[in-house]
Amino acid sequence: MNQNLFQEILSSQQKAKLTVKQERVVEAAISLFAEKGYSNTSTAEIAKKAEVSEASIFKQYGTKERLLLSLVIPYAKDFxxxxxxxxxxxxxxxxxxxxxxxxxxxxxxxxxxxxxxxxxxxxxxxxxxxxxxxxxxxxxxxxxxxxxxxxxxxxxxxxxxxxxxxxxxxxxxxxxxxxxxxxxxxxxxxxxxxxxxxxxxxxxxxxxxxxxxxxx
Amino acid sequence: MNQNLFQEILSSQQKAKLTVKQERVVEAAISLFAEKGYSNTSTAEIAKKAEVSEASIFKQYGTKERLLLSLVIPYAKDFxxxxxxxxxxxxxxxxxxxxxxxxxxxxxxxxxxxxxxxxxxxxxxxxxxxxxxxxxxxxxxxxxxxxxxxxxxxxxxxxxxxxxxxxxxxxxxxxxxxxxxxxxxxxxxxxxxxxxxxxxxxxxxxxxxxxxxxxx
Amino acid sequence: MNQNLFQEILSSQQKAKLTVKQERVVEAAISLFAEKGYSNTSTAEIAKKAEVSEASIFKQYGTKERLLLSLVIPYAKDFxxxxxxxxxxxxxxxxxxxxxxxxxxxxxxxxxxxxxxxxxxxxxxxxxxxxxxxxxxxxxxxxxxxxxxxxxxxxxxxxxxxxxxxxxxxxxxxxxxxxxxxxxxxxxxxxxxxxxxxxxxxxxxxxxxxxxxxxx
Amino acid sequence: MNQNLFQEILSSQQKAKLTVKQERVVEAAISLFAEKGYSNTSTAEIAKKAEVSEASIFKQYGTKERLLLSLVIPYAKDFxxxxxxxxxxxxxxxxxxxxxxxxxxxxxxxxxxxxxxxxxxxxxxxxxxxxxxxxxxxxxxxxxxxxxxxxxxxxxxxxxxxxxxxxxxxxxxxxxxxxxxxxxxxxxxxxxxxxxxxxxxxxxxxxxxxxxxxxx
DNA sequence: AATGAATGAGGCTTCATTCAT
DNA sequence: TATGAATGAAGCCTCATTCAT
CATH class of the missing domain: 1.10.357 (Tetracycline Repressor; domain 2)
Known part of the structure; x- marks a missing residue:
């Protein structure tokens, strides 16, 4: 991860119009990360809770870490x-x-x-x-x-x-x-x-x- | 994990006469856990840093979690x-x-x-x-x-x-x-x-x- | 293992459409278990014989024991x-x-x-x-x-x-x-x-x- | 394992005057092997049940398999x-x-x-x-x-x-x-x-x- | 856009065995 | 004789990730 990632996520957020499934991924990820922590939450769990395939998550976010940052950074910015x-x-x-x-x-x-x-x-x-x-x-x-x-x-x-x-x-x-x-x-x-x-x-x-x- | 584990670790601490290698395990574990966190530290890493076999760690502590608790609980008690x-x-x-x-x-x-x-x-x-x-x-x-x-x-x-x-x-x-x-x-x-x-x-x-x- | 597992395996058998690789796993497992016994056969061996990754086996069966039961129970039922x-x-x-x-x-x-x-x-x-x-x-x-x-x-x-x-x-x-x-x-x-x-x-x-x- | 082993065990049985601890090992091993099977019984378990060190077992029998055979072969002979x-x-x-x-x-x-x-x-x-x-x-x-x-x-x-x-x-x-x-x-x-x-x-x-x- | 299938790498844990004392 | 300490090898299983469809 580097400065670029950070900026990139910040800007890629603009255009984001999430589909229903994508929304479910976000919610599932937040709630699981909050409950058990990032390291102790597997992408499989997130996919299951969101009723989405794991592949879909990776299609959208590329890596598990980008998923985390995509949730957390925009929030941090606002906070x-x-x-x-x-x-x-x-x-x-x-x-x-x-x-x-x-x-x-x-x-x-x-x-x-x-x-x-x-x-x-x-x-x-x-x-x-x-x-x-x-x-x-x-x-x-x-x-x-x-x-x-x-x-x-x-x-x-x-x-x-x-x-x-x-x-x-x-x-x-x-x-x-x-x-x-x-x-x-x-x-x-x-x-x-x-x-x-x-x-x-x-x-x-x-x-x-x-x-x-x-x-x- | 339960109250028992907690008490058990507290009391098993008494008689602890650590060998040189066991001492190294303690030090390696503390420093790695501190640096990268428990979840992101593998027992293999600890073993390598302590120049000890993984098996030795498990002989002594049984599980990775007990290793963590054995380090942290006695300290918490004192703190x-x-x-x-x-x-x-x-x-x-x-x-x-x-x-x-x-x-x-x-x-x-x-x-x-x-x-x-x-x-x-x-x-x-x-x-x-x-x-x-x-x-x-x-x-x-x-x-x-x-x-x-x-x-x-x-x-x-x-x-x-x-x-x-x-x-x-x-x-x-x-x-x-x-x-x-x-x-x-x-x-x-x-x-x-x-x-x-x-x-x-x-x-x-x-x-x-x-x-x-x-x-x- | 309990009654549930037994029933569960029986019913999960219905829909089973095995891929070629999955078929190979079944064959490899049966032949190795028959030859050397369940306890003396490692999942690595099965994977190797089936020319499949161990992970694939666990994706499908979850545990080694469920693999065994999935092979044996339907047969027992028929026998x-x-x-x-x-x-x-x-x-x-x-x-x-x-x-x-x-x-x-x-x-x-x-x-x-x-x-x-x-x-x-x-x-x-x-x-x-x-x-x-x-x-x-x-x-x-x-x-x-x-x-x-x-x-x-x-x-x-x-x-x-x-x-x-x-x-x-x-x-x-x-x-x-x-x-x-x-x-x-x-x-x-x-x-x-x-x-x-x-x-x-x-x-x-x-x-x-x-x-x-x-x-x- | 070979013919020799078999004969060897048979003859080494003659002079066997077991000490109390050795007797405990025999009993523990038989009962655990009977209950859980040879493969699913670890030498550690046997040692624990017999209240003897694992090392002692190996001193006496050399390998786990020899332990098994030492128990089973004389019996088979009699049976x-x-x-x-x-x-x-x-x-x-x-x-x-x-x-x-x-x-x-x-x-x-x-x-x-x-x-x-x-x-x-x-x-x-x-x-x-x-x-x-x-x-x-x-x-x-x-x-x-x-x-x-x-x-x-x-x-x-x-x-x-x-x-x-x-x-x-x-x-x-x-x-x-x-x-x-x-x-x-x-x-x-x-x-x-x-x-x-x-x-x-x-x-x-x-x-x-x-x-x-x-x-x- | 979405997924079922597959996997390399690695995680924790257990095992039989050795050896210095 | 007996054992506490140590270990290499292997075991089962999980993970993030890829890819053909």
């Missing part, structure tokens, strides 16, 4: 990057004088909802992200160059307003991502919850904003 | 549970009038050091914990019954003293575990760092204690 | 049960006033011919019947409920006519089956004859009818 | 050949004017008792006799040259006296052996009976003597 930008714009434009806490609440609820809606793909993404060096090498730089800077800018602007602690922005960004990543992964992947309640999201926001200490 | 208790005692006895922040710093440094020392096993543990339902079903209850209560007690006592925010203890505990889990997993597994610097641990403590908000 | 009924009808209808000796001669010749035609499968059946508890547990009840009663009825009717010794029918039936079983097994399996001459069949009939004593 | 001669002498000397029916009854009861006493070895013998060409090639000629002639002589002498049907002696001998073989094998091996009742033996003698016909 992480450019789209996140739109979200930020959207949220902020709705209220020019929003506090960071308000922004964070809106942002987190939005992402939680998105992950919950596509819970199985999210699980596949996290599991295989950890497991497959390949995927990590694709997604991490992408994340670093597309997502981190956007959030950094937002945080920096709130720091400038004096709302957020005056330490290196990167430190704050890292802590926030660490927590949010842990939050989503633990709930959706480890505990396999199908949703996260609003009050838990709010507790998370409180935690991010104020920690656990009582002193203020 | 998580009863031992954590000792650590808490040790830390607290060193300074009766310690603040929670001091306690947390000591605790986190201790666990970070332990994870760093056994980085590869830690990686295997996290990866397979996410991947294998089995292992999760063994370890999660164990964690819930052995570790959580101990930390809860500590946190509750500091809440009583007024040092920590006066909200439900479980909420605090969950947030702290979520963050610490995300912290260790992201650094050691996702980013594959070999260590975590003291000042990042301190930044993490700050984050846990006070969040990112400047308001006080 | 033993319902079909035996037709044979009895056929023989008897050819001559309403047939003596038991005539009937027995016809019956034995018929079964000897059938066993000789499928000598190898017959060998496999006998060998594995003795060897594999499983198969015995499938076939013995089948035999007891399907074959024995039919022959019993015939014998009983001849007893009623006064042609056969007036002792418990079951005793006669047991002795006859014991002898016929020993006769076929010794010739085709132990001595590995490819046929049994007519005069030996007739000698066998004489033995069954009159024993060895000269007194009458 | 079949020379000893049968003594039995014949013994039986006949007890009553000079014995009828053949009396002789046969005594002979059959004697052999049935012997097989029943050593049921497991008998099972192993029959199973492996059918399964292993080797063993058959050893025992069949032995049987043909040592046992058949002795019985033939007895039968011929009774024919001369007019007690038995006046047909070729070999025909009678074959039929008698076929039946007795089938009788013992079906009861002890197929049906796995632990004994045969006297009245069934008597029914068998009746069958051999007079068949099933009522005409006399």
């Amino acid at each position: 992480l990057p450019a789209k996140a930008d739109e979200i930020i714009q959207e949220i902020r434009s709705s209220n020019q004088h929003m506090t960071f806490e308000q922004f964070l609440t809106a942002f987190l609820k939005n992402r939680v909802a998105f992950a919950a809606e596509n819970r199985e793909v999210f699980q596949v993404l996290i599991k295989e992200f950890i497991y497959k060096e390949d995927l990590k090498n694709e997604l991490l730089p992408y994340f670093a160059s597309e997502v981190v800077p956007r959030l950094s800018k937002v945080i920096a602007s709130y720091q400038a307003r004096g709302e957020l602690r005056d330490v290196e922005t990167t430190v704050l960004v890292r802590m926030v991502f660490t927590f949010i990543g842990g939050f989503l992964a633990s709930r959706f992947v480890v505990l396999q919850q199908s949703r996260i309640e609003d009050d838990e999201v709010e507790a998370a926001v409180q935690f991010i904003m104020n920690g656990i200490s009582s002193q203020h | 998580l549970p009863a031992k954590a208790d000792e650590i808490i005692q040790e830390i607290r006895s060193s300074n009766q009038h310690m603040t929670f922040e001091q306690f947390l710093t000591a605790f986190l440094k201790n666990r970070v050091a332990f994870a760093a020392e056994n980085r590869e096993v830690f990686q295997v543990l996290i990866k397979e914990f996410i991947y294998k339902e089995d292992l999760k079903n063994e370890l999660l209850p164990y964690f819930a019954s052995e570790v959580v209560p101990r930390l809860s007690k500590v946190i509750a006592s500091y809440q009583a003293r007024g040092e920590l925010r006066d909200v439900e203890t479980t909420v605090l505990v969950r947030m702290v575990f979520t963050f610490i889990g995300g912290f260790l997993a992201s650094r050691f597994v996702v980013l594959q760092q070999s260590r975590i610097e003291d000042d990042e641990v301190e930044a993490a403590v700050q984050f846990i204690m006070n969040g990112i908000s400047s308001q006080h | 033993l049960p319902a079909k035996a009924d037709e044979i009895i009808q056929e023989i008897r209808s050819s001559n309403q006033h047939m003596t038991f000796e005539q009937f027995l001669t016809a019956f034995l010749k018929n079964r000897v011919a059938f066993a000789a035609e499928n000598r190898e499968v017959f060998q496999v059946l006998i060998k594995e019947f003795i060897y594999k508890e499983d198969l015995k547990n499938e076939l013995l009840p089948y035999f007891a409920s399907e074959v024995v009663p039919r022959l019993s009825k015939v014998i009983a009717s001849y007893q009623a006519r006064g042609e056969l010794r007036d002792v418990e029918t079951t005793v006669l039936v047991r002795m006859v089956f014991t002898f016929i079983g020993g006769f076929l097994a010794s010739r085709f399996v132990v001595l590995q004859q490819s046929r049994i001459e007519d005069d030996e069949v007739e000698a066998a009939v004489q033995f069954i009818m009159n024993g060895i004593s000269s007194q009458h | 079949l050949p020379a000893k049968a001669d003594e039995i014949i002498q013994e039986i006949r000397s007890s009553n000079q004017h014995m009828t053949f029916e009396q002789f046969l009854t005594a002979f059959l009861k004697n052999r049935v008792a012997f097989a029943a006493e050593n049921r497991e070895v008998f099972q192993v013998l029959i199973k492996e006799f059918i399964y292993k060409e080797d063993l058959k090639n050893e025992l069949l000629p032995y049987f043909a040259s040592e046992v058949v002639p002795r019985l033939s002589k007895v039968i011929a002498s009774y024919q001369a006296r007019g007690e038995l049907r006046d047909v070729e002696t070999t025909v009678l001998v074959r039929m008698v052996f076929t039946f007795i073989g089938g009788f013992l094998a079906s009861r002890f091996v197929v049906l796995q009976q632990s004994r045969i009742e006297d009245d069934e033996v008597e029914a068998a003698v009746q069958f051999i003597m007079n068949g099933i016909s009522s005409q006399h």
